[in-house]
Amino acid sequence: MRRCLRPCLIVALLYARPHFAQTHDLTPAQKTAKAKAQNVPEIGFDSTPNFLKLPPNLYLGEGIGVATNSKGHIFVYTRSQQTRLFEFDQTGKYIREIGEGLYGFAFAHAVRVDPQDNIWAVDEGTNMVIKFNPQGRVVMLLGRRPESVEGMKATAATEPPAQPYTFNRPTDVAWDPAGNIFVSDGYGNSRVVKYDKNGRYITSVGSKGSERGQLNLPHTIAADAKGNVYVGDRSNRRIQVFDNDLQFKAIYDQVGAPWAVCISPGPHQYLYSSNSNPDNNVADVAAVTGEIYKMELDGTILGKFGHAGKQLGEFGTVHEIDCRNDNELLVSQITAWASSK
Numbered sequence: 001m002r003r004c005l006r007p008c009l010i011v012a013l014l015y016a017r018p019h020f021a022q023t024h025d026l027t028p029a030q031k032t033a034k035a036k037a038q039n040v041p042e043i044g045f046d047s048t049p050n051f052l053k054l055p056p057n058l059y060l061g062e063g064i065g066v067a068t069n070s071k072g073h074i075f076v077y078t079r080s081q082q083t084r085l086f087e088f089d090q091t092g093k094y095i096r097e098i099g100e101g102l103y104g105f106a107f108a109h110a111v112r113v114d115p116q117d118n119i120w121a122v123d124e125g126t127n128m129v130i131k132f133n134p135q136g137r138v139v140m141l142l143g144r145r146p147e148s149v150e151g152m153k154a155t156a157a158t159e160p161p162a163q164p165y166t167f168n169r170p171t172d173v174a175w176d177p178a179g180n181i182f183v184s185d186g187y188g189n190s191r192v193v194k195y196d197k198n199g200r201y202i203t204s205v206g207s208k209g210s211e212r213g214q215l216n217l218p219h220t221i222a223a224d225a226k227g228n229v230y231v232g233d234r235s236n237r238r239i240q241v242f243d244n245d246l247q248f249k250a251i252y253d254q255v256g257a258p259w260a261v262c263i264s265p266g267p268h269q270y271l272y273s274s275n276s277n278p279d280n281n282v283a284d285v286a287a288v289t290g291e292i293y294k295m296e297l298d299g300t301i302l303g304k305f306g307h308a309g310k311q312l313g314e315f316g317t318v319h320e321i322d323c324r325n326d327n328e329l330l331v332s333q334i335t336a337w338a339s340s341k
Contacts, residue, residue: 027284034288035256035275043294043305047313051092051341052076058094060086063332063339065111065320067119069134074330075119076339077111085111085121087136092341098136104128104145109186110172110220110320120173122183127167129183142183142199143167162189164201172220176227176244184218184231192218192231194246205246210236213248220320222263222271224297230271232258239273239299252299256289260318263297264326270302271295272329274318277308279334290315292329310336 026034052074054060061080068074072090075098077083083105085098098119099105107125114120118139119132131140143166162168168188175181179197191206192215206215220232227244238253239261256275264270273293277286290308292315295301306315316336323329330341 026288029282029285030288033256033278033285035254035291035293037254037293037301037304040293040301041303043303045305045313047340049312052088052339053092053094055094060337060339062334062337063319064108064334065121066330066332066339067111067113067320067322068324068330069113069117069119071117074339074341075111075113076332077108077121078339079108083108083123083125085119096136098132099130099138102130102138104130104138104141106145109170112173114175114179122170122173124169124171124186127170129167129170129173129181140199142181142195143170162191162204164193164204167193171218172232174221174223174229176223176229177225178227180227180244182221182223182229184221186219187217190215190218192221192229192242192246203246205242205248212240212251215240219259220261222261224263224269225265228297230261230263232261232273234258239271250299252295254299254301255293255295255304256291260321260331262321262323262329264323266326269297270323270326271297271299272321272323274315274321274331276315276318277335279317281335290318292318292321292331 060078065077074088076086087095104126109124110122112120117134121130126145127143129142133139167185169186171186172184181195183193185191190208191204193204194202215233216235218231219234222230229242231240233240234257237257238251239258241250255273258273259276260274262272275289277289286308291304291306293304310316317334318331319334320332332339
């Protein structure tokens with residue numbers, strides 16, 4: 001199998017075959033990292049290389065975010081020499097760069113496309129969520145970049161209380177059918193914030209901890225057609241489900257650490273979650289992680305596919321999933337420096 005040196009195409013074909021857990025002894029780190037689910041059917045998939053066609057002298061760095069619009073165009077948010085947002089057509093042909101030199105771009109974390117084809121970039125480095133219209137113009141800002149003239153701030157023993165319109169290393173964004181906005185806020189605040197479609201604060205949930213309703217690094221977020229919100233509570237190694245008012249509903253803790261979650265559209269929605277290997281390349285942890293799970297919205301596991309690695313057909317720390325077509329997933333990969341379909 002060839003090493004994937006360029007962005008590659010990974011197409012998930014959903015046919016299952018039995019899979020049985022290995023019985024060899026695990027190290028303590030492996031026991032922590034390995035998903036609890038056992039005897040999960042394996043979903044077969046094929047990988048095709050070189051899907052994204054970049055111009056000469058343009059390269060992807062870490063694959064941080066990937067999303068598609070209603071035309072099938074692909075948006076890739078990447079950390080390279082600088083944070084950049086690229087658009088490709090449905091064949092993988094490069095179209096343009098969006099937001100070049102934007103003040104809100106410093107350290108990419110997620111890109112999403114809403115039902116109206118607006119493009120949303122979540123930047124962990126500037127503490128901002130930026131909405132672009134389909135033409136690539138900025139039309140809304142949530143959060144604010146810390147002023148550089150203030151210099152470095154002293155490190156506090158505890159984080160200050162979260163504020164309605166200020167983020168602390170946000171990670172992702174989602175919307176309900178009414179257009180309300182949900183932001184996972186993130187590394188510093190360990191909460192989810194709900195805004196109306198115009199960006200007015202409504203409510204929030206979460207504080208750092210491991211009890212139900214608490215969060216420890218909400219890293220990824222998605223909403224279903226009923227407005228329920230699914231939060232990848234990564235450091236607690238679980239998905240928490242909240243209703244539209246951010247009242248607790250359920251916990252799914254069988255599929256490992258959710259680095260990326262996605263809910264497919266359509267009358268029958270599926271939930272995908274990636275139990276990614278850590279981006280520190282620890283080999284023994286990578287040996288028991290790297291898979292993506294397909295679930296019903298009630299948490300029933302239907303199957304899984306993939307494993308950690310840097311070869312074609314393997315996953316190098318999946319950081320975001322696009323599942324607009326539930327049989328063809330796009331994934332962004334950190335340690336493979338790729339965005340793949």
